[in-house]
Amino acid sequence: MVEQVSDYRQILQKELTDRCESNPRYSLRAFARDLKIAPSRLSEILNHKQGLSRRAAESITRALGYGPEEMEYFCDLVSLKHARSVKEREDAKIRVFKADFEKQKDEPFSLQADSFKIISDWYHLGILELMKVKNFRHDTKWISRRLGVQIIQIELAVERLCRVGLMKIENGKFMAIQSNGWVPGGVPSSSIRKFHRQVLEKAQSAIETQAVEERFFSTHLLTVNRSDLPCAFKAIREFQDKFCVSLQSDTEKELLYCISMQLFKIVEEETV
Numbered sequence: 001m002v003e004q005v006s007d008y009r010q011i012l013q014k015e016l017t018d019r020c021e022s023n024p025r026y027s028l029r030a031f032a033r034d035l036k037i038a039p040s041r042l043s044e045i046l047n048h049k050q051g052l053s054r055r056a057a058e059s060i061t062r063a064l065g066y067g068p069e070e071m072e073y074f075c076d077l078v079s080l081k082h083a084r085s086v087k088e089r090e091d092a093k094i095r096v097f098k099a100d101f102e103k104q105k106d107e108p109f110s111l112q113a114d115s116f117k118i119i120s121d122w123y124h125l126g127i128l129e130l131m132k133v134k135n136f137r138h139d140t141k142w143i144s145r146r147l148g149v150q151i152i153q154i155e156l157a158v159e160r161l162c163r164v165g166l167m168k169i170e171n172g173k174f175m176a177i178q179s180n181g182w183v184p185g186g187v188p189s190s191s192i193r194k195f196h197r198q199v200l201e202k203a204q205s206a207i208e209t210q211a212v213e214e215r216f217f218s219t220h221l222l223t224v225n226r227s228d229l230p231c232a233f234k235a236i237r238e239f240q241d242k243f244c245v246s247l248q249s250d251t252e253k254e255l256l257y258c259i260s261m262q263l264f265k266i267v268e269e270e271t272v
Helices: 008-022 028-035 039-046 054-063 068-082 086-106 111-120 123-130 140-147 151-163 189-209 226-247
Strands: 167-170 173-176
Touching: 008 028, 008 039, 008 068, 008 151, 028 039, 028 054, 054 068, 068 086, 111 123, 111 151, 111 189, 123 140, 123 151, 140 151, 151 167
Parallel strands: none
Antiparallel strands: 167 173
16 A cells, blocks of 8 residues: 655655665666666656656556556656646645545554654664764765665665654754654554664674674573563663763764663473
8 A cells, every 4th residue: 555645756765665675685776677767767756856747657656566546646646746737736636635634544654654664774773873973974875885774775764864853954964853762652563673683683794794802792591580570671771871871972983883682581481
């Protein structure tokens, strides 16, 4: 189902992001191939330098495998932006309004969905923290290289962070409005789990690729009573808070690191 949006480009950007996440080797060029348009044209469309005709929009929806309702919604968003006829733009506006009204009854979207996306993908918080590093460059290509994330994902992440008010861009300069591990309220557990899986994958990569003097891994196995768990969880949270505060200051830093701690059952309980 196509979600409620204000610009058809958001639909294309989300589709591209989803494909990149499913296949890290997927690219803008591959997406253009699948949509049967030139990569340069797709890039200009996504960057608001070119528009689409309704006929071209219909071709794209067929390539995406949309049903009749999704096709009409996407094409109406295109007509709303680019139709030459005032009447055609007004008719498209009415249809989009009606479709959005129906979606709002069942699917609250916009900032809430952005918040869920931010916490489910680690690089959003990575961008905010990277701004504190010495010689930070206000350039998505540079951020992409430093974080090891595709540039299209970084560009979309920057837009998302701006929409929810966590950063802003003034005169080409990126500014974090809030950082320090911000987490929105009401985030689904699936988003939290995805975030932690990504962090554990980064740790797995680090243990293989980073020098011992640049990383720290430590593991202990211990027996505990169930009644001790609340105090144990609290102690870990307090340690992490104190640890981060002890290393943070207003001065610029050299490196971006991640501290991640886990406490979990290593043996399942017996059942009678």
